Amino acid sequence: MAAPLAGTGPMRLTLTTKIILLLQVALCFALLSTAALSYLKMERMVEDTVASRFTVALRGLAGEVEGAVSLGVSITALRNLDALIQRAMARDDRITGLVLFTDTGEVLAAAGRGAGHGGPVGTIPAGWKGAFARDGKSDRVAAVADGDSQALLLGIRNAFGGVAGGVALTYSLGEVQAGIRGTIPDLLLSGGINLVTGLLVTMVAVWLLLRPIQRRLREMTVSINQLGMGEPPNLTPELVAFAPGLKEFADRILEQQQHGAEEDHPQPAGPAAEAARPAGVTP
Known part of the structure; x- marks a missing residue:
């Protein structure tokens, strides 16, 4: 298809x-x-x-x-x-x-x-x-x-x-x-002007109000993606003020990722541990 x-x-x-x-x-x-x-x-x-x-x-x-x-x-x-x-x-x-x-x-x-x-x-x-x-x-x-x-x-x-x-x-x-x-045409004219003015004011006010919120949400999305890749996110002061608990959340995620990496990839034993191992025992 x-x-x-x-x-x-x-x-x-x-x-x-x-x-x-x-x-x-x-x-x-x-x-x-x-x-x-x-x-x-x-x-x-x-x-x-x-x-x-x-x-x-x-x-x-x-x-x-x-x-x-x-x-x-x-x-x-x-x-x-x-x-x-x-x-x-x-x-x-x-x-x-x-x-x-x-x-x-x-x-x-x-x-x-x-x-x-x-x-x-x-x-x-x-x-x-x-x-x-x-x-x-x-x-x-x-x-x-x-x-x-x-x-x-x-x-x-x-x-x-x-x-x-x-x-x-x-x-x-x-x-x-x-x-x-006979006053209806004048009422319609004034009402139409008020309606158009109200619609424009509403559109501009909502756009100005939501624009910074959308910017912060995009920054949060980028930060979460960075956390998913194991990278420390770039947390700006504005983003921290917008989401106060985001920094602590990112630190916990990074800490858990670090512990998980250590468990999946243990450090190799040193020379003293090799000498103390009995003969014929392979690691």
């Missing part, structure tokens, strides 16, 4: 290459996991920040209406509701709709901007009613997601502390999420 050609066998990786590849795979996994978690955390943080921003606007409008209702005027008798809503809408162009309604869900005034954001007519949606019935008596803002739209609802109290009605603010959740997704 013909011998295989050189270079056609499986490629063998050195120990340094294996360690570098292992660390780089671990680094890639860690960076990708961190980037994904950071993006999800940022998405949640931005959504909460936007919701807090609209909550401030919602409480401002509710406070204005509540100030008039607390004087004893019925919420259905207020005449400037449309003006209040339009003024609140002008404060933030990201508000898609504002609705004032009674405690039974009847719409008193509504305004909206953009296609499909004219506001409810007649009564508020059933989902809003359920959230308002649950949280309308408290100071907590109720949030209702309806597809691409997010609604925030807050109750309005009368002079006796009861619920006179409520106010709802809507905004586009899709626009908020689209703005977050």
Whole structure:
């Protein structure tokens, strides 16, 4: 059978290459996991920040209406509701709709901007009613997601502390999420730069760390080969510091080799031993 050609066998990786590849795979996994978690955390943080921003606007409008209702005027008798809503809408162009309604869900005034954001007519949606019935008596803002739209609802109290009605603010959740997704190219660019930098630093650091170790291992291999041939090894101070017990080990091996050589090749007897040997006895 013909011998295989050189270079056609499986490629063998050195120990340094294996360690570098292992660390780089671990680094890639860690960076990708961190980037994904950071993006999800940022998405949640931005959504909460936007919701807090609209909550401030919602409480401002509710406070204005509540100030008039607390004087004893019925919420259905207020005449400037449309003006209040339009003024609140002008404060933030990201508000898609504002609705004032009674405690039974009847719409008193509504305004909206953009296609499909004219506001409810007649009564508020059933989902809003359920959230308002649950949280309308408290100071907590109720949030209702309806597809691409997010609604925030807050109750309005009368002079006796009861619920006179409520106010709802809507905004586009899709626009908020689209703005977050718009940062993905920049995140990918910075993440790619960090990944390449980390891979290069890992490769250089491992190479610099293992290079002296490999040199010492090669020197140890040469010393052991010298011991195998019965020669005293050349132990440099660096090699002795790397392997403190190597010198004692080499001395013991050389001593055992010397004793073995003496037993295999005994010294010849001197002239006095020859004279004392009886006649006819051959050594």
